[in-house]
Amino acid sequence: MEAKTKDLWVFIETKDDGSAKNGGIELLNPGRGLADKQEGRLVAVVIGSNVGRAVEEAAQQDADEILVIDGAEYSPYTTDAYVDAMYHLIEKYGPTTLMIAATLNGRDMGPRLACRLKTGLTADCTNIDIDENTGDIAWTRPAFGGNLMATILCSNTRPQMGTVRPGVYKKAVAVTPHAEIKKEAFHVEPGKIRTELIKVIKNVTEEIVNLEGAEIIVSGGRGVKGPDGFELIKALADALDGTVGASRAAVDSGWIGHAHQVGQTGKTVAPKLYIACGISGAIQHRAGMSGSACIVAINKDPKAPIFGVAHYGIVGDLFEVLPILTEEVEKLRA
Amino acid sequence: MDFRLNEDQLALQKMVREFTDKEVRPIAAHMDETGEFDEELWKKMAELGLFGILAPEEYGGSGLDHVSLCVVMEEIVRGSGNMYNWLVTSNGPNTGAILLYGTEEQKKKYVPKTASGEFRCAYAITEPDNGSDTRSMKTIAVREGDHFVINGTKTFITMATLADRILTTCKYVENGEDKGYVTLIVDRDCPGLIIGKDEHKMGLRGTSLNTVFYENCIVPAENVLGEVGKGMEPATACLSEVRVSCGAFAVGLAQEAIDLATAYAKEREQFGKKISQFQNTQFVLAECQTKVDAARLMTWRAASELDLGNGDRLYGSMAKYYSGEICNDVVRKCLQVFGGYGYCTEYPIERIYRDAKIAEIFDGTAEIQKVIISKAIGIR
Amino acid sequence: MNILVCVKQVPDTTEIKIDPVKNTLIRDGVPAIVNTFDAYALEAAARIKDKNPNTHIVVVSMGPQNAINALKECLAIAADKAYLVSGRKFGGSDTLATSYILENAMRKIEELEGCKFDAVFCGKQAIDGDTAQVGPELAEHLGYPQITCALECEEKDGRFEVIKEGEELNMLIGIQAPCVITFTKPGFDPRYPSIKRKMAANRAEVPILDESAFPDIDLTRIGLSGSPTAVKKTFVPQQMQDGMIIDEGTARTSTVKLAQILSDKKVI
Numbered sequence: 004m005e006a007k008t009k010d011l012w013v014f015i016e017t018k019d020d021g022s023a024k025n026g027g028i029e030l031l032n033p034g035r036g037l038a039d040k041q042e043g044r045l046v047a048v049v050i051g052s053n054v055g056r057a058v059e060e061a062a063q064q065d066a067d068e069i070l071v072i073d074g075a076e077y078s079p080y081t082t083d084a085y086v087d088a089m090y091h092l093i094e095k096y097g098p099t100t101l102m103i104a105a106t107l108n109g110r111d112m113g114p115r116l117a118c119r120l121k122t123g124l125t126a127d128c129t130n131i132d133i134d135e136n137t138g139d140i141a142w143t144r145p146a147f148g149g150n151l152m153a154t155i156l157c158s159n160t161r162p163q164m165g166t167v168r169p170g171v172y173k174k175a176v177a178v179t180p181h182a183e184i185k186k187e188a189f190h191v192e193p194g195k196i197r198t199e200l201i202k203v204i205k206n207v208t209e210e211i212v213n214l215e216g217a218e219i220i221v222s223g224g225r226g227v228k229g230p231d232g233f234e235l236i237k238a239l240a241d242a243l244d245g246t247v248g249a250s251r252a253a254v255d256s257g258w259i260g261h262a263h264q265v266g267q268t269g270k271t272v273a274p275k276l277y278i279a280c281g282i283s284g285a286i287q288h289r290a291g292m293s294g295s296a297c298i299v300a301i302n303k304d305p306k307a308p309i310f311g312v313a314h315y316g317i318v319g320d321l322f323e324v325l326p327i328l329t330e331e332v333e334k335l336r337a
Numbered sequence: 338m339d340f341r342l343n344e345d346q347l348a349l350q351k352m353v354r355e356f357t358d359k360e361v362r363p364i365a366a367h368m369d370e371t372g373e374f375d376e377e378l379w380k381k382m383a384e385l386g387l388f389g390i391l392a393p394e395e396y397g398g399s400g401l402d403h404v405s406l407c408v409v410m411e412e413i414v415r416g417s418g419n420m421y422n423w424l425v426t427s428n429g430p431n432t433g434a435i436l437l438y439g440t441e442e443q444k445k446k447y448v449p450k451t452a453s454g455e456f457r458c459a460y461a462i463t464e465p466d467n468g469s470d471t472r473s474m475k476t477i478a479v480r481e482g483d484h485f486v487i488n489g490t491k492t493f494i495t496m497a498t499l500a501d502r503i504l505t506t507c508k509y510v511e512n513g514e515d516k517g518y519v520t521l522i523v524d525r526d527c528p529g530l531i532i533g534k535d536e537h538k539m540g541l542r543g544t545s546l547n548t549v550f551y552e553n554c555i556v557p558a559e560n561v562l563g564e565v566g567k568g569m570e571p572a573t574a575c576l577s578e579v580r581v582s583c584g585a586f587a588v589g590l591a592q593e594a595i596d597l598a599t600a601y602a603k604e605r606e607q608f609g610k611k612i613s614q615f616q617n618t619q620f621v622l623a624e625c626q627t628k629v630d631a632a633r634l635m636t637w638r639a640a641s642e643l644d645l646g647n648g649d650r651l652y653g654s655m656a657k658y659y660s661g662e663i664c665n666d667v668v669r670k671c672l673q674v675f676g677g678y679g680y681c682t683e684y685p686i687e688r689i690y691r692d693a694k695i696a697e698i699f700d701g702t703a704e705i706q707k708v709i710i711s712k713a714i715g716i717r
Numbered sequence: 718m719n720i721l722v723c724v725k726q727v728p729d730t731t732e733i734k735i736d737p738v739k740n741t742l743i744r745d746g747v748p749a750i751v752n753t754f755d756a757y758a759l760e761a762a763a764r765i766k767d768k769n770p771n772t773h774i775v776v777v778s779m780g781p782q783n784a785i786n787a788l789k790e791c792l793a794i795a796a797d798k799a800y801l802v803s804g805r806k807f808g809g810s811d812t813l814a815t816s817y818i819l820e821n822a823m824r825k826i827e828e829l830e831g832c833k834f835d836a837v838f839c840g841k842q843a844i845d846g847d848t849a850q851v852g853p854e855l856a857e858h859l860g861y862p863q864i865t866c867a868l869e870c871e872e873k874d875g876r877f878e879v880i881k882e883g884e885e886l887n888m889l890i891g892i893q894a895p896c897v898i899t900f901t902k903p904g905f906d907p908r909y910p911s912i913k914r915k916m917a918a919n920r921a922e923v924p925i926l927d928e929s930a931f932p933d934i935d936l937t938r939i940g941l942s943g944s945p946t947a948v949k950k951t952f953v954p955q956q957m958q959d960g961m962i963i964d965e966g967t968a969r970t971s972t973v974k975l976a977q978i979l980s981d982k983k984v985i
Contacts, residue, residue: 082853082862082863082864083862086857106884107865107866107882107883107884110849110865111853111863111865111866112853113850113853114812114848114849114850114851114852114853114854114857115853115854115856115857115863117813117850117854118813118816118853118854118857118858119857121813121945122813122945123811123813123944123945123946124812124813124848124850124946125848125946126847126848126849126850127847127848127849134949141949144847145847145954146845146846146847146951147728147730147733147742147844147845147847148730148731148733148844148845148847149954150730150733150735150742150953150954151742151951151952151953151954152951152952152953152954153948153950153951154948154949154950154951154952155946155947155948155949156946156947156949157945157946157947158947159945160945197862197892197893197896198862198864198890198891198892198893199890199891199892200888200889200890201878201888201889201890201891202888202889203883203886203887203888203889204880204886204887204888204889205886211885211886213884213885215884216884219985243985256363261902261904267730267844267847268753268754268901268902269902275984276979276984276985285731286730286731286733287730287731293954296984297979297982297984299975299979305962310960310962311960312960313960314959314960314961315960315961315962315963315975315978315979316960316961316962316963317962317963317964317968317971317972317975318962318964319968319971319972320968323968323969324968324971324972327968327969327972327973328972328975328976331972331973331976331977332976332985335976335980335985336985344919345916345919348915348916348919349912349915349916352909352910352912352915356909381909384908384909384911385909385910385911385912386911386912386913387912390912394913399911399912399913399916401912401916
C-alpha cells in the first residue's frame with residue numbers, strides 16, 4: 004500500500020496486566036531520532052486489554068501520538084486478533100515505517116502482517132539507521148548464525164517493517180508526556196480468532212528461567228566439565244543476583260536444562276553483564292549474547308574465540324577463578 | 338574389479354559415522370570405566386536397524402550384504418570397541434544360525450525381535466576346559482520326554498547378563514552313549530540357567546563376559562536348533578561371518594588409533610617443531626596405514642565371498658588372523674606416538690590398546706585360523 | 718491425516734569459517750544439512766504418525782537441485798514422499814516471494830497427491846537466513862491460522878493441540894485444521910534415519926516442480942521482482958578491538974582486579 008504519512012510507528016506489546024513489555028518501549032528511543040530524520044511523527048501503537056499503564060509508559064518516551072486498541076479479546080496475545088487490528092490501523096493511517104520488538108509474539112505477528120500488507124520485513128535487527136542514498140531505513144541483522152551481518156533495504160513498498168532484538172536499544176530517559184492519545188475502536192469477533200489458549204503450563208519439573216530479562220548472566224560451557232561445576236556458576240550468579248546461562252555443549256551433555264541455553268538454538272540475551280565461563284565462544288553462542296553490554300570471559304585456552312568478543316578476559320581455570328570472584332563480589336556488595 | 342564401496346554402502350558408512358560421533362564416542366570412556374549398560378544407546382541403535390543388518394526384510398531386518406556389515410562394524414567400533422559385542426551377538430549366530438537351521442516357527446519367534454533389538458542374545462560354546470578344543474566339550478544335554486536337561490558350565494560368554502536367550506551347544510548323550518552334539522535356544526527363564534560372574538578383563542570392559550552354569554537346566558524340546566546329534570552344524574555355520582566381523586573390528590580399532598595419533602602428532606611440539614614433522618613419525622604412521630588398508634581389503638574380500646555364496650572358510654580366517662595381528666601392532670605403535678600420555682586413561686588410545694588384544698583371541702584364536710589356512714593351502 | 722513439512726537445505730553454520738584476509742564467509746567444503754529446526758518439524762510429524770499410522774507425510778523444499786539430498790534425508794527419517802521446487806525464476810526470492818511460491822507448490826502437491834493437507838509444519842527459522850518469516854507468511858498466503866515456536870504437537874479429533882514456547886511459561890494452545898505450525902527445539906532429540914529407510918530413500922524418485930508446474934503463478938511476485946526487501950551489503954561482524962586480558966600474575970590477583978574493574982564500572 005502507499006504511505007499516507009511519513010510517520011514512524013513502534014508497536015508496543017503489552018502484558019496481561021496492561022503494562023508495556025520493555026522491547027517496544029526501548030524502540031521509542033531510536034524511533035525518536037529516526038522519525039525526526041524522516042520528518043515524520045513518532046507514533047506508539049498499544050494493543051491489549053486495560054492498557055492504561057502501557058499508554059503512560061509510551062507517552063513518557065517522547066511519542067507524538069499513541070494509538071490505542073483496548074479490548075478483552077486482545078489478552079492473551081493471538082495472531083489473528085493482533086494481525087487484524089494492526090492491519091486495520093495501517094490501512095487507515097498509512098505509516099511509512101513500522102518497528103516491532105523481536106519478542107516471540109513480535110516475530111509471530113510481524114511476518115504475517117508484512118505479508119498481508121505485501122511489504123518487506125527485516126527480522127531480528129541489531130542496528131537501524133537511515134540509508135544515505137535512498138532515505139530508506141537501513142536494517143542491519145545477523146545471518147548464518149551470526150557469522151555474517153546483512154544490511155537490508157525495503158525501498159519500493161510501504162510500510163517498511165522490521166523486528167528489532169530486545170535489549171539492543173535501551174529505554175530513553177523519561178520526558179514530560181505530550182502525546183496525543185487516540186483510542187481506536189476495532190474489535191475482532193470471537194469467530195475470527197482461530198487459536199485458543201487451553202492452559203498455561205506450570206513447570207513442575209523444568210524450571211522457569213528468565214534469561215531474556217536478566218540484567219546479569221553467568222554462563223557455563225564445556226569447560227565446566229559437569230553438573231557439579233555448575234554449582235560454582237550458580238554461586239557466582241547468586242552473589243550477583245543474576246541468572247545462570249549455558250552453552251549448547253553444556254546443555255547437550257545433560258549438565259543443565261535447556262531453559263538455560265543461550266545461543267542460536269537457545270535464547271538471545273542482552274544483559275548488562277555476561278560472564279562466560281569455560282565457553283569457547285562458537286559463533287552460534289556468540290549470536291545469542293553478543294548484544295551484552297559488558298562481556299567477561301574466563302577460559303583456559305588463550306585462543307578461544309570468546310576472547311574476541313569479550314571486553315575483559317582472564318586466561319585461567321574457572322575452578323580457581325570463580326570461587327575467588329564470588330568471594331570478591333560478596334565483599335564488594337556487602 | 339572395482340574395489341570401491343557402492344553408493345548405498347557409502348551412504349551407510351556416512352550414516353553410521355555420524356551416529357558414532359554423536360552418540361557412541363561421548364559415552365565410550367564411561368562405558369569402559371563402569372561397565373554400565375546404556376539402555377538409551379541400545380534403543381537408538383535398534384531404531385537405526387543396527388541389530389538386524391543381515392536379517393532379511395521379511396524377518397524385520399534390513400537385508401543387507403556382508404560388506405555392508407563390515408562397513409558398519411568398522412565405523413561403530415571406532416567409537417567404542419564394545420559395539421562389536423553388541424552387534425555380533427545379534428547379527429551373528431543368533432540370526433544367521435537360526436535362519437539356516439531353524440524351523441519356520443523358530444525363525445518367526447526369534448529373528449524379528451533380535452533384529453529390532455527387543456531381544457538381547459548370547460551364544461555359548463566355550464567351556465573352562467575347552468577353548469580351541471571345542472569338540473571335547475563337557476556340557477551334556479539329555480532328552481527327557483518333551484524337554485532336554487543340560488548340565489555343565491560355559492565360560493567367556495559375552496553379554497550373558499543381559500541376554501534374553503543363550504544359544505548353547507552341548508554334547509548330546511542318549512542312553513549313556515555319546516551321540517554327537519545338540520544346539521539349543523535356551524531362553525533366559527529356563528529353570529536351572531544360572532548366570533555367573535562377570536570376568537574382570539583387560540579390554541571391552543563395557544560388556545560383560547560371564548560364566549554360565551547349567552544345573553539341570555530344562556529346555557523345551559521345540560528349542561532344538563537343527564537336528565539332534567548334529568548340533569555342531571548350527572554352531573559352526575556362522576563362523577566365517579563372525580570372523581569377517583572380527584576383522585572389521587580390528588580394522589576399525591586400528592584406523593581409529595592411526596587417526597588419533599596423526600591428529601596428536603600435528604599438535605604436539607618437541608625440539609622446536611611438531612612431532613609430525615619428524616620422518617620417523619611420518620614413516621611409522623605410513624606403514625601403519627598401509628597395513629590397515631591391506632587388512633580392510635582382506636575383510637571386504639572375505640565378506641564379498643560370503644555375499645557371492647562361497648561358504649569356504651579360508652578368506653574369513655585369513656582376514657581375521659591378519660587383521661588381528663596388524664591391529665595390535667598398529668595400535669601399539671600409535672600409542673607410542675603419544676608418549677607418556679598414551680599410558681593415561683584420559684587418552685582414548687589407552688583404551689584402544691587394551692581393547693585390541695582380544696582381536697587375536699576371540700571367536701577363534703589366531704592359531705586356529707592358521708590351522709584352517711594350512712589345511713586350505715594343502716600343507717596340513 | 719496429511720501433513721506437509723517444509724524443509725530447507727542449509728550450510729552447517731557450526732562449520733562455517735571466516736576468511737581472515739577477504740573478510741568473507743568461506744562456504745566451500747561446508748557440509749549441507751537439513752535445517753535443524755525443520756528436523757524438529759519433521760520429528761513432530763513423525764510422532765503424530767507413530768500414534769496414527771495412517772498419517773501421510775510429504776516433504777517439500779525450495780532450493781537448488783542438490784537440495785534433493787536434504788529431501789532424501791527426510792525420506793530416510795520419516796517422510797513418505799518428497800518434492801523439490803526448483804527453477805531459475807525462483808532465484809533471488811526473499812521471504813515474501815518464497816512463501817508465495819511455497820503456497821503455489823502446496824496447492825500443486827495437493828493436486829498431485831490427491832489429498833488436502835491438514836497441517837503444514839515448518840521449522841521456526843532457517844539457520845542461515847535466521848528470519849523466521851517464511852512460516853507465518855505462508856500461513857497468511859494460505860489463509861490458515863498459525864502457531865509459531867511449537868515444542869510439541871498432538872492431533873485431537875481433527876484439530877491440533879500444541880505446546881508453545883513462551884518467554885517464561887509454556888502454553889497449551891488449540892488450533893483448528895488446516896493450519897501452519899512452526900517448530901523450535903523440543904526437549905527430545907529428533908530420530909535418526911533407519912538403515913532400511915535410508916536404502917529406500919536413496920532409490921526414491923523426487924519429482925522436481927519448476928516454473929512449468931505453475932502456469933498461473935504471478936511472475937511479478939517471484940524472484941527478485943517479487944522481493945520487497947533487498948540486501949544492500951553484507952559484512953563480517955567485527956572482533957572486539959579493545960578487549961582487555963587481565964593478567965596480574967596469579968589467578969587470585971587477576972580475579973581481584975577483574976572484580977574491582979567491574980565494580981568501578983558499576984557493572985556489579
